[in-house]
């Protein structure tokens with residue numbers, strides 16, 4: 001899967017398909033906050049995301065405080081957003097949505 005930075009038009013189209021994510025850092029990353037009922041649910045979600053990310057060899061930047069998980073996606077090798085970030089975002093949304 002491509003680890004090259006996405007062109008502006010492709011980036012805008014990809015973002016439209018992930019309405020819950022917001023672009024940050026001058027278009028270098030996308031971010032979303034996930035809130036759960038408790039820590040156990042938040043951590044279970046993180047475990048599922050971690051396994052998926054490891055399979056993709058593409059890893060989130062994230063933090064967890066109690067029942068909140070903040071995720072930032074960017075491709076370090078490319079210094080910006082690539083197809084991999086949007087594929088991972090879609091998979092994360094699917095895990096969250098059940």
Ligand SMILES: C[C@H](O)[C@H](O)[C@H]1CNC2=NC(N)=NC(=O)C2=N1
Pocket residue numbers: 057058059060074075076077078
């Ligand atoms: C060697 C290995 O494939 C790379 O270091 C991978 C690992 N996970 C990664 N994750 C993210 N988010 N960006 C990367 O550029 C990246 N590179």
